[in-house]
Amino acid sequence: MTKKLNRRRFLKYAAAGSAVATAGALFPGISFGDWQNLSNNSGLISWQKAPCRFCGTGCGVLVGVSDGRAVAVKGDPNCSVNKGLCCMKGYHSVQMLYGKDRITTAQVRKNGKMVEVPIQEALDLVAEKLQETKEKHGKDSVAIYGSGQWTIPDGYVASKLFKGCLGTNNVEANARLCMASAVTGFMTSFGIDEPMGCYEDMDHANVFITWGNNMAEMHPVLFSRILANRKRRTNVTVIDFATRSTRTSQAADKSIIFNPQSDLAVANAICYEIIKHNWVDWNFVNEHVSFYKGKTNIGYGTEDHFAFKDKAEPIGFEEYKLFLEDYTPEKVEKISGVPAKDIKYMAALYGDPDLKVTSFWCMGMNQHTRGTWINNLVYNIHLLVGKISTPGNSPFSLTGQPSACGTVREVGTLTHKLPHGVVMNEHHRKMAAEIWDVPVKNIDPKPTYHTVEMFRALDRGDIKFIWIQVTNPMVTMPNLRRYRDGALKDDRFVVVSDVYPTPTTDVADVILPSALWVEQEGMFGNSERRTQHFAQIVDPPGEAMSDTWQIIEVAKRLGFEKQFPWTEDNYIGKIWEEYRKFHAGPKHEMASYEVLKKRSGVQWPFVNGKETRWRFNPKYDPACSNGKDFDFYGKKDHRAWIWARPYEPAAESPDNEYNFWLNTGRVIEHWHTGSLTRRIPVLHNAVPASYVEINPEDATELGVVNGEMVKIISRRGEVTMPAQIRGRGVPPRGMVFVPFFDESYLINEVTLDAFCPISKQPDYKKCAVRLEKA
Amino acid sequence: MPIFSYLALPIDGAREMLCTDLAKLPHCEIIPSDNREVVVLVTDTPDDDTENKLQKSLNNLQSLQSLSLTFGYDDKEK
Numbered sequence: 088m089t090k091k092l093n094r095r096r097f098l099k100y101a102a103a104g105s106a107v108a109t110a111g112a113l114f115p116g117i118s119f120g121d122w123q124n125l126s127n128n129s130g131l132i133s134w135q136k137a138p139c140r141f142c143g144t145g146c147g148v149l150v151g152v153s154d155g156r157a158v159a160v161k162g163d164p165n166c167s168v169n170k171g172l173c174c175m176k177g178y179h180s181v182q183m184l185y186g187k188d189r190i191t192t193a194q195v196r197k198n199g200k201m202v203e204v205p206i207q208e209a210l211d212l213v214a215e216k217l218q219e220t221k222e223k224h225g226k227d228s229v230a231i232y233g234s235g236q237w238t239i240p241d242g243y244v245a246s247k248l249f250k251g252c253l254g255t256n257n258v259e260a261n262a263r264l265c266m267a268s269a270v271t272g273f274m275t276s277f278g279i280d281e282p283m284g285c286y287e288d289m290d291h292a293n294v295f296i297t298w299g300n301n302m303a304e305m306h307p308v309l310f311s312r313i314l315a316n317r318k319r320r321t322n323v324t325v326i327d328f329a330t331r332s333t334r335t336s337q338a339a340d341k342s343i344i345f346n347p348q349s350d351l352a353v354a355n356a357i358c359y360e361i362i363k364h365n366w367v368d369w370n371f372v373n374e375h376v377s378f379y380k381g382k383t384n385i386g387y388g389t390e391d392h393f394a395f396k397d398k399a400e401p402i403g404f405e406e407y408k409l410f411l412e413d414y415t416p417e418k419v420e421k422i423s424g425v426p427a428k429d430i431k432y433m434a435a436l437y438g439d440p441d442l443k444v445t446s447f448w449c450m451g452m453n454q455h456t457r458g459t460w461i462n463n464l465v466y467n468i469h470l471l472v473g474k475i476s477t478p479g480n481s482p483f484s485l486t487g488q489p490s491a492c493g494t495v496r497e498v499g500t501l502t503h504k505l506p507h508g509v510v511m512n513e514h515h516r517k518m519a520a521e522i523w524d525v526p527v528k529n530i531d532p533k534p535t536y537h538t539v540e541m542f543r544a545l546d547r548g549d550i551k552f553i554w555i556q557v558t559n560p561m562v563t564m565p566n567l568r569r570y571r572d573g574a575l576k577d578d579r580f581v582v583v584s585d586v587y588p589t590p591t592t593d594v595a596d597v598i599l600p601s602a603l604w605v606e607q608e609g610m611f612g613n614s615e616r617r618t619q620h621f622a623q624i625v626d627p628p629g630e631a632m633s634d635t636w637q638i639i640e641v642a643k644r645l646g647f648e649k650q651f652p653w654t655e656d657n658y659i660g661k662i663w664e665e666y667r668k669f670h671a672g673p674k675h676e677m678a679s680y681e682v683l684k685k686r687s688g689v690q691w692p693f694v695n696g697k698e699t700r701w702r703f704n705p706k707y708d709p710a711c712s713n714g715k716d717f718d719f720y721g722k723k724d725h726r727a728w729i730w731a732r733p734y735e736p737a738a739e740s741p742d743n744e745y746n747f748w749l750n751t752g753r754v755i756e757h758w759h760t761g762s763l764t765r766r767i768p769v770l771h772n773a774v775p776a777s778y779v780e781i782n783p784e785d786a787t788e789l790g791v792v793n794g795e796m797v798k799i800i801s802r803r804g805e806v807t808m809p810a811q812i813r814g815r816g817v818p819p820r821g822m823v824f825v826p827f828f829d830e831s832y833l834i835n836e837v838t839l840d841a842f843c844p845i846s847k848q849p850d851y852k853k854c855a856v857r858l859e860k861a
Numbered sequence: 862m863p864i865f866s867y868l869a870l871p872i873d874g875a876r877e878m879l880c881t882d883l884a885k886l887p888h889c890e891i892i893p894s895d896n897r898e899v900v901v902l903v904t905d906t907p908d909d910d911t912e913n914k915l916q917k918s919l920n921n922l923q924s925l926q927s928l929s930l931t932f933g934y935d936d937k938e939k
């Protein structure tokens with residue numbers, strides 16, 4: 088009893104100590120009287136660093152272990168991302184390791200029923216089926232579908248096995264559903280992926296504009312840092328530009344609501360105003376910017392085998408200016424519902440040379456049938472006024488998943504990508520073949536299927552074997568029913584590696600038990616080009632095995648021992664050092680394994696022992712070589728590109744029959760499909776079930792009150808769920824919002840599988856539905 | 862038996878009121894900063910029910926602008 092009390096008292100001191108340390112990082116010079124910063128070395132709990140398992144913010148945490156069990160989490164004060172803070176998901180994260188229904192053994196479908204088998208037997212079967220399918224139906228009949236929650240080694244070995252050894256480009260990851268438009272936005276505007284700025288921008292900016300980004304719930308630690316800045320400095324303004332009112336709108340100084348899809352028009356109107364008032368930074372534009380236009384009326388990808396290729400055509404500034412004539416604030420008010428004076432206000436903030444402006448966005452701009460375009464358009468604004476690549480001036484694309492950047496974008500676990508470059512480029516193929524020690528002809532120069540098309544191919548039968556790791560597509564695919572029915576067809580073989588039962592393990596022929604987070608060693612890469620290493624801190628349960636090692640086991644069975652020669656005690660370090668070769672050079676140099684192990688994350692390019700905070704600016708970025716004050720070296724002309732991209736409507740808009748917009752998304756308590764957070768009692772109890780947010784006036788017309796059941800019907804399916812009126816989010820009239828974390832209400836049976844023709848990322852934010860009181 | 866610590870930021874000029882409001886709540890201990898508008902809050906509740914009730918009370922505080930977690934511990938699964 089005394090020991091228990093002492094332990095509790097100690098924990099409270101540790102809790103207070105963490106808060107005081109964090110306050111010290113956020114508010115320099117802050118004092119708490121005679122409070123003593125107690126040390127944590129009582130011997131009761133040992134602490135080890137890791138990145139948080141959840142969102143792309145990449146908070147550093149310290150995991151407290153007692154008797155071999157992870158029991159506590161505190162923010163890592165040495166990690167510059169969060170400086171000791173965390174959100175409620177982070178703090179409760181260790182409990183996700185210990186849910187009662189954790190998958191601890193392998194299972195194989197025998198006579199229609201799943202039976203437990205030793206994991207080695209299950210891996211034999213996976214290798215056998217993979218080989219047999221490839222021999223019978225060709226190399227492109229087998230596929231792997233991974234995740235932005237894959238560790239970097241997970242994604243690397245998946246790509247090496249499938250692209251390098253098996254010779255198929257059927258490698259995709261769920262980051263296609265969350266980050267693909269950000270990538271194509273970067274590639275088309277700058278010729279190189281990932282943000283130029285870093286989180287430190289928040290400590291310098293005077294104006295923050297969130298573009299369709301509910302940061303208060305989705306990136307809460309970063310939003311706290313913005314609010315702390317607003318409190319500490321007098322000249323900070325936060326504008327929330329969104330399609331519904333959220334906690335971010337409530338905390339912002341101004342909330343501006345726009346009609347879905349019309350962000351395209353508003354961004355152009357801001358540029359129109361900037362030019363009209365001559366707020367253009369001409370020195371910057373003349374030296375560092377080129378102007379282009381691309382194809383228009385580019386379609387929506389709702390049909391199988393949809394193909395599109397954009398074509399960049401150079402234009403002059405005058406042509407661009409003429410193009411913007413269609414986007415006067417008054418004209419755009421009619422499309423967007425945003426008062427012209429609010430558009431002018433935002434333009435004036437961007438245009439004021441004395442203000443530093445940071446724009447943040449995430450799913451609102453990326454899950455968009457014109458996702459690439461809206462990314463381009465926000466870059467246009469920053470480029471016209473030269474507010475980029477300097478502290479506080481930052482167009483900042485945030486990521487949703489902990490390693491969407493690290494594993495999917497940097498390792499290149501997408502059909503067209505390689506760890507360096509793309510499969511279409513001979514030089515890049517040669518480099519990969521050399522590092523992977525495979526014949527160059529193994530690497531197919533033609534990309535195959537992006538994610539939506541991959542699941543269409545599974546439905547059609549072009550793909551017969553699919554291995555799904557660390558993701559739950561049977562909840563997240565838009566137009567879900569088609570893809571679930573496809574996965575269940577007779578001659579499809581589905582392998583699922585996961586930690587808990589999900590609707591995706593329900594369609595599996597083999598389930599492999601995976602190690603989760605700190606039960607294995609690995610690395611993640613966050614939104615600000617930061618690579619974060621974590622050691623194995625606790626043991627995985629039962630026969631659970633890291634996803635990396637599962638792939639290596641199968642690779643060895645298929646005869647690729649030479650390419651996968653590592654042993655279980657050294658594979659992560661060896662994989663990292665091999666992978667790092669792909670990024671050698673000042674544009675993307677990564678830290679060594681030894682450095683990563685020591686630090687709470689390292690930002691690339693990491694050159695001569697120095698991290699790069701702001702890219703394209705020679706004061707900070709060693710890759711700049713043109714001798715000017717900026718060098719946009721991703722493009723051959725060393726310039727950033729401004730694109731004339733028009734407003735085009737959504738793939739499906741409300742009409743007389745389906746008269747509401749459906750918007751889907753997340754809540755702070757739950758991580759994606761909830762397979763982890765719904766097993767954490769505090770988070771589950773906070774939001775135990777999903778709901779549909781309805782505008783109070785629409786609810787009155789429909790005759791529903793809070794908690795009553797509402798049927799949401801689209802051309803593809805229907806879901807009946809409880810109404811939430813005046814909850815944490817309030818949609819405008821004519822829109823409903825549904826969080827997708829709850830597998831009891833599969834809202835993606837209702838959504839549409841339309842995507843951005845350039846990025847191939849689906850739009851989960853816009854389709855047409857009608858409502859009925861159930 | 863969860864233990865949490867937070868940084869509590871008051872709405873403008875309401876630090877004293879926030880301290881009074883927090884001090885009134887059961888299971889809460891506070892350490893106000895002497896030179897900034899920031900209060901450290903440590904909560905220690907016996908079970909989930911009490912924790913949930915406390916969360917609701919915290920959400921309802923008018924003097925509170927934002928609450929950011931800095932530490933979390935929960936040993937009930939053990």
Ligand code: SF4
Binds near residue numbers: 172175307
């Ligand atoms: S903000 Fe994201 S990374 Fe940070 S603790 Fe919360 S979930 Fe984890």
